[in-house]
Amino acid sequence: MENLIYEIVTKYFAAENIESVKVFNGRAIITLCNVPEDDAKANGMKAEIAGVEGVKKVNVVYTAEKKVAPLQEGPEKWQLAGVKKIIGVASGKGGVGKSTTAVNLALALANLGLKTALFDADIYGPSIPTMLGYEGVPPISFDGQSFQPFDYINIASMSIGSLIDRSQPLIWRGSKACGALEQLLTETNWGEIDVMVIDMPPGTGDIQLTLSQRLTLDGVIIVSTPQDIALIDAVKGVNMFKRVDVPILGIVENMSYYVCEKCGTRADIFGHAGAQETAKDLGVDFLGEIPLHLSIRQNADNGTPIVMAEPESPHTKAYEAIAAKIKSKLGL
Ligand SMILES: Nc1ncnc2c1ncn2[C@@H]1O[C@H](COP(=O)(O)OP(=O)(O)O)[C@@H](O)[C@H]1O
């Protein structure tokens, strides 16, 4: 129901003005920010939401002074020599398996014969070095002017985590983080790359907006668990990328279901097919589902992602099927 109401709200207000949508006992509470109170639009929206089955009352709460990043007009693009296509892997919130998905999809794209790069832009929780099993500062080129990407199996990789101390909490201002990302992206000798996968920070803040505007993103994949709350965040993500004209390649449902290794019984721990339904509602493609599985987690934590460690496993096949869809959508 919250998804449905959120959709209605987006017809009246831009995603950045929607703080939250909650329903308690039939009472829908819509929190808006940076919009004038008693707006006629809000009244039209309230009437429409009141018509949703199960809604008894609608409250609109206004909050002020939430900084909204201004959309820049045609900002100067960052140039990445030799990189043909760039895709982002995004999620509405953290912990849904964005990095696990990014790393395994990058390896699956490489298995399809594409020269692949993986860039970790998650300034809040960079995890690609751990997942790929590399450490330390990036190598410097012979002339000392640029970075060499880490070479892991068959992908070129670079992480913002290599420049920051991961044991320290990161309190960067947006501009400083963007400057570091720009430097790392544009001053790395990527070589000839067919597709670069970017593990984006979770959510829909300044960094995501800057990456979407400064890079020519050929598409973005949204990772979500089947839970309602994660899906609402996923919808926000979809709307943000639509707003900056980045094509949505589709939604991946992660931790979709669990199969007991002992008895083979399947359990839908977080519900099931929620992402598939949301994708349909939003008019974006559903790319596939990845189960919750111990070996996916263990391999990610050990620096041996499952696509590499267990090439014949059904999970690897699931990632490869998604990678094949992405490859064809990118025209590669
Ligand atoms: N399909 C999955 N099955 C089992 N564990 C998973 C799966 N996807 C992610 N995980 C685990 O969940 C945790 C969070 O995943 P991660 O990719 O780091 O999320 P995010 O990048 O969205 O914060 C990690 O410990 C990871 O190993």
Ligand SMILES: [Mg+2]
């Ligand atoms: Mg992550």
